[in-house]
Amino acid sequence: MTRHLEEFASAADPLTLVTRLARAGFDDYVVYERGGVWTFAGGALAWVSLDAERVRTSFRGEVTDRAWSGSPGGAVRSALAGLPLEEWTAYGRVGFSFAGLVPGLGLRGAASPSAEVVRLMVPRTEVRFDGSRVSIRGADAAARARVREVVEASFEADEPRPAVVDVRADGENYRERVAQAVKEIRQRQYQKVILSRTVRLPFAADLVATYQLGRRGNTPARSFLVRLNGAEAAGFSPEIVVSVDARGQVTTQPLAGTRAFGRGAEVDAAARAELESDPKEVFEHAVSVRTAQEEMRRVCVPSSVRVGEFMGVKERGSVQHLASQVHGDLADGRSAWDALEAVFPAVTASGIPKRESLDAITRMDTERGLYSGAVVAASHDGALDAALVLRAVYQEGGQAWLRAGAGIVADSTPEREFEETCEKLGSVAPFVVPA
Secondary structure, eight states, X not given: XXXXXXXXXXXXXXXXXXXHHHTSSOSSEEEEEETTXXXXXXXXXXXXXXXXXXXXXXXXXXXXXXXXXXXXXXXXXXXXXXXXXXSOEEEEEEOGGGGGGSTTSSOGGGSOTTSOOEXXXXXXXXXXXXXXXXXXXXXXXXXXXXXXXXXXXXXXXXXXOOOOOOTTTTHHHHHHHHHHHHHHHHTTSOSEEEEEEEEEESSOBOHHHHHHHHHHTOOOSEEEEEEETTEEEEEEESSEEEEEOTTOEEEEXXXXXXXXXXSOHHHHHHHHHHHHHOHHHHHHHHHHHHHHHHHHHTTBXXXXXXXXXXXXXXXXXXXXXXXXXXXXXXXXXXXXHHHHHHHOSOGGGSEESHHHHHHHHHHHSOOOTTTTSEEEEEETXXXXXXXXXXXXXXXXXXXXXXXXXXXXXXXOOHHHHHHHHHHHHTTTGGGOOBO
């Protein structure tokens, strides 16, 4: 099937353009920002869905449904490869419960058999903005014309007005869970675990306006706005889970160790100095980098795995993190989906060792859904980019919520970890716009 490409120059603001398109009547869409390029993927030409037992594929309304076994990433990869399209990029979400399906983690029973874990779509209309040019790809000439009309229209919109959100809810419950985790760590059950808490919003949210306002106030590694199969999310991801290019170059980016940011130059500098010298934060980061290296060696040429930019500092909205990158070259016979499985869930959103920390999360955290999962862009040429879903607002069934966590180690204190979740929620909460 041929999808035509149109290109033209445009100096319009990409953020404004993608949010206009998100209001242009598409049932499902994904906005994905990476490295200065913004993509709007609107309407499903084809989709792939996976749960604990079945993988389903739809193309032009015709649905195939079959059981799968073995590797969930392999099942998704095969389903995408079977689409009758020559060139495609699929966009969508991978829930945290994907971890329950990965062989070797021993958690398959933790995933509900009927709950959708992966949902990807190949869009009918795909629009990319790089700040100087717009490209529109799609099979439907009328849809391409409509997109061009939306992109080229000039209008003024009212500035979104956010609501006040109390991010300090559920404090006592969270402190109790942190204290229990510290006790288990000191008993040597595991080294580190990320525990999270949810802040329910007393109103439905306008996620398009929230994304537009929040992106201006954040400096993410990736950003996303997703509406798929009735579930929505808007977020400003501080790090990638994994990125694999078409040549097989693999990168993961552990961020661990946190202090507040945006409180004035002098206060921020003092917080950075404290972050870089705090033994608890340095230990938390170092063990995360070590784990990322071990995981990468499972799917990469072992001698190619290397650390770059070790323990730098990245400023992400209302917080700053210790940050490193781990690189490697995919081994022969391995795919980008193998790489995703190897590092999923991100060590900075799960813990160390991963199996034991995931067991603790199952016991002490509520169902995570998309939180600490991934928003993914996967291409026919083997490339894959997966943004870690943190610093986000979620909405489904008329209910909206925020969620944030902190890494718990032996030296953690319940009060400090609670404050860290408040600091992270500060990247999203001030920008939430009521519907």
